[in-house]
Amino acid sequence: MTSTKTAPVSRRSFIKVGAAAGGVAAGGLAAPAVLAQAPLVLKMQTSWPASDIWMDFARQYVERVEKMSGGRLKIDLLPAGAVVAAFQVLDAVNDGVLDAAHSVPVYWYGKNKAASLFGTGPVFGGSATTMLAWFQQGGGQEFYRELTQDIMGLNVVGHLGFPMPAQPFGWFKKEVSTVADIQGFKYRTVGLAADLLQSMGMSVAQLPGGEIVPAMERGVIDAFEFNNPSSDMRFGAQDVAKNYYLSSYHQASEAFEFLFNKDMLEDLDDDLRAILEYSVEATSTANTAIALDNYSADLVKLQTENGVTVHRTSKEILAAQLDAWDKLIVDLETDPFMKRVLDSQRAWVERVVFYEIMNAPDYALAYNHYFPGKLTL
Template sequence: MNSEKKTSGAVTRRSFLRKGAVAGGVAATGALAAPAVLAQSPIAVRMQTSWPASDIWQEFAQNYANSVQEMSGGRLEIDVLPAGAVVGAFQVLDGVNDGLIDIGHDVPVYWYGKNKAASLFGTGPVFGGSATTMLAWFYNGGGQELYNELTQEIMGLDVIGLYGFPMPAQPFGWFKNEVNSVEDISGLKYRTVGLAADLLQSMGMSVAQLPGGEIVPAMERGVIDAFEFNNPTSDMRFGAQDVASNYYLSSYHQASEAFEFLFNRSFFEDLDPDLQAILRYAVPASATLDHASALDNYSADLQTLINEGGVTVHRTSDDILAAQLDAWDQLIPELEADEYMKRVLDSQRAWVERVTFYELMNSPNYELAYQHYFPGKLSL
C-alpha cells in the first residue's frame, strides 16, 4: 500500500478544520453546497504496524481497519502500512507521537529502550496470570491508569494507548539442538526483546533484540544461535523452520503480552465523539476476533510444522522453567527500586493473587479431559 497520505477524495480532519473559516464565509453568503460535500468526505487515516506485510498480525491490523471503516459508514478511511513504510518496527511509538502516523499497532516492549517500564505492560514478571488475566487487569484492575501515567505524564507523549488481543504464552523458541537444562542454553546467542532480554541474559544467554523481519537473516549469518518471536503462524511464515528444527513451546519469559493500539492524541481528540468511540471500542472488540483467528491459525500451522516442516515440538523443561522463575525473583527487586515500577508490580500481584485464585479454583483439569478423549496426543 502507498505510504503517502491520500489527497484525492479524502481530507484529514485537521486540514478540514483549517479550512473551516473559509467554508464558514461561503456559508454566510448562502452557498451551503460546497461545505456540506466537504464535511462528508472521508477522513484519511494513516496506520502503521510493527509487522512485515506477510505476517498474520498485519492481517489482524487490517481487520481492525475494515471494521472501523464499516462502523463509521466510510467517514474514516484507514490506510494500513507494514513496518518500515513510514518508521521502523521499533519506532512506531515515535511515529504516532510525532504525528507521522495517526495510529500504531505494536507491542509496548518495542519501545522498551525508551523506558524499561514499558515491558511491565506485556513482557514483565509472570505471577501466574495468563494474557487474558492481564488484559482484564488493564481494563478493570488499574492497568490503564498506570499506563496513561507512564506514557502521558512520565514520558510526556502525545498518545492514547489501548490494549487488544491477549497473546497466548510465547514459545521459548527455535534451537538447532535439543535444550533440556540451563547448561544447554548457557552461552547461546539468542533473540528476544524487553525484560526477557535481561532475564535470559542473567541465565547465561547472550541476547540480541531484533525486529521480526531480521531474525532469520541473523540466524543464517550466525549472528544468533537461537530465537523466539511469538507463535507458530508468524514463525512459519518468516521461515523459522528453515534455520532450526527444535521448537520449544511454553515459557515464562513472555507469558502475558497483548497488542497495543496507539493513537496520536491530537488526532484522536480532534475527531467527532462518535468516531472516537468507534476507534476506542473497536480495539477490545478486535481482541475477540483476533483470538479466534489465532487459535485457528496457530494450531493448524503447528500441525503443518510437525507433519510437513520436519520440526520436532517440545515443551520447555521444568528445569528451565524453574530457572526462569528464579531469575525473575532476582530481577524483580532491581525493578522495584523504581517507585513507579514498584506500583505497577504491586498492582499486578494484587490482581493476579485474587483473580487467578478464582480462575484456577474454578477451572477443571482440561488436560485430563483431553487425554481421556485423545490419548497419547500430548506425548510428542
Template sequence: MNRRKFLRATALAGGTGTLAAPAVLAQAPLVMKMQTSWSASNIWQEFAQDYADRVEAMSGGRLKVDLLPAGAVVAAFQVLDAVNDGLLDAAHSVPVYWYGKNKAASLFGTGPVFGGSATTMLSWFYEGGGKGYYDELTQDIMGLDVDGYLGFPMFAQPFGWFKQEVNTAADLQGFKYRTVGLAADLLQSMGMSVAQLPGGEIVPAMERGVIDAFEFNNPSSDKDFGAQDVAKNYYLSSYHQASESFEFLFSKFFMEDLDDDLRAIVKYAVESASTANTAKAMRRYSADLKWLQEEAGVTVHRTSKEILDAQLAAWDKLIPQLEEDPFMKKVLDSQREWVEQVAYYELMNAPDYALAFEHYFPGKLKLG
C-alpha cells in the same frame, strides 16, 4: 437516504411537497494513517487489517484507515516516536518495542508472570488500573502525546527455536538468543547472550551466526518468516513472555480532533478486533503448528519443568532490581494484587482441560 432520513428531510421542507436540499454535502472520508511493526506477510498484519476493517465499517465509511507495514514510514521499533511526532496518526505494535526508552514499557505485557495469563493481564489493564499506569508512564513520565490501548491477549510465547535439544537450565549456557524487553534481562541472567531484533531480522541473523537460537511469538509468524529452515527443535511453554497483548497507539491530537462517535469507534474497535484476532489465532496458529510438525520436519517439545523453574527463579532475582524504580514497584504491586485475586478464582474454578483432552485424544500431549 433511508426511509427515516427521507421522512425527516420532508418534514424540514415544511410539507411543501418538495424535498429540501441536504444541509451537509457528502464529504470525503477522514483518513487515519496507521503503520504496524510487522511485515506485509506476517499474520499480525492481517490482525491489524481486522481492526482497520471494523473501524471503516462501524464509521459508515466516514473514517478510512491507511494501513501500512513496518518500514513504510519508519522502522518497526520507531512507531511510538512517529505517532508522538505526528508522522503517523496511529500504530499497531507492542509496548516492549519501546522498552529501550523506558524499561517500564515491558511491564505492559512482557513482565514477570505471577500466575496470570495474557487474558488476566489484559483485564488488569482495563479493570485493575493498568490503563491509568500506562497513561502515567507515556503521558506524564515520558511526556508523549499518545493515547494507547491493549487488545488481543496473546497465547504464551514459545521458548523458541533451537538447533539441538535443550532439556536443562545448564543446556542454555552460551546461546546467542533473540528476544525483546525484560525477557532479555531474564534470559541473560540465565547464561544466554541476548540480541533484541525485529521479527524480520531474525532468520538473516540466524543464517549469519549472529544468533543461534531465538523466539518470536507464535507458529504462524515463525513459519511465515522461515524459522523451520534454520532450526528444527521448537519449544512451547515459557515464562519469558506469557502475558502480552497488542498495543494500539494513537496520536492524542488526532483523537481530540475526531467527532465523539468516531473517537468511540476508534477506541472500541480495539475490543472488537481483539475478539476477531483471538478466533483467527486459534485457527491459524494450531494449523501452522501441525504443518511445522508434519510437513517441515520440526520436532515440537514442551519446555522442561527444570527450565521453567529456573525462569521463575531468575524472575525472583530480577524483580527486586526493577522495584528500585518507584513507578515500576507501583505497577508490579498492582499486578501482584490483581493476579492474587483474579487468577486464584480462574485457577480454582478451571477444570483440568488437559485431563479431558487426554481422555479423548490419548497419548498426544506427551506431558510426562
C-alpha cells in the same frame, strides 16, 4: 491525519468544509439535500513485516473502524518500514508522522523499562487474558497513561487488545532440556525477557521479527523466539532450526498495543474517537478466533510438512525462569513507579488467578480422555 488528496485535514477544517458544502446545497435548487463528506484518512503503520499474519490481525481492526464509522474514517495500513522502522513507531506517532500504530509496548522498552510491565513483565501466575483484564479493570490503563504521558511526556494515547497465547521458548538447532544446555547461546528476544535470559547464561540480541532469520543465517544468533507458529513459519523459522519449544515464562501475557496521536484523537468528533477505541475491543475477539485457528493449524504443518520436532519446555528451565524473575524483580522495584505497578499486578493476580485456577476443570484430563496418547507433558 490526511485527506484522500493527501492534504492535512483537522477536525475543525473538516467540519468547516462540511458546513460550507451544506450551504451550497441549501442555496442551489439543483444540488442534493446532503453532500457526502470525504472520509478522514488516518495513516497507521504496524511493527510487522507485510507477510506476517499479524498484518491480517491489524486489517481486522481497519475493517471494523471503517464499517462502524460508515465510511467517515479510512485507515491507510502500512507494514513495518513503510514510514519508520518497527521499533520507531512510538516516536512517529508522538511526532505526528503517523496518526496511529499497531505494535507492542515492549518495542519501546529501550526508552523506559517499565514498557515491559504492560505485557512482557514478571509472570505471577496470570495469563494474557488475566493481565489484559488488569489493564482494563484493575488500574493498568491509568498506569500506562501515567508512564507515557506524565513520566515520558509523550503526545500519545494507547489501548491494549488481543490477549496472546503464551509465547514459545523458541527455536533451537539442537535439543535443550536443562539450564546448562542453554549456556552461551546467542538468543533473540526483546524487553525484560532479554535481562531475564541473559541472567540465565544466554547472550541476547534484541531484533524485530523481520530480521530474525537473516540473523540466524549469518550466525549473529543461534536460537530465538518471536511469538507464535504462524508468524514463525511465515518468516521461515523452520528453515534455520528444527527444535521448537512451546511454553515459557519469559513473555507469557502480552497483548497488542494500539497507539494514537493524542492531538489527532482530540480533534475528532466524539463518536469517531469512540469507534477507534472500542474497535480495539471488538478486534480483540476477532483476533483470538483467527489466532487459535491459524496457530494450531500451522503447528501441525511445521511438524508434518517441515520436519520440526515440537517440545514442551522442561520444568527445570521453567523453574529457573521463575527464579531469575525473582532476582530481576528486586532490581525493578528500586524504581518507585515500577514498584507501584508490580504491587498492583501481584494483588490482581493473587485474587483473580485463585478464582481462575480453582474454578477451571482439568482440561488436559478431558483432552487425554477423548484423544488418548496425543498429549505428552
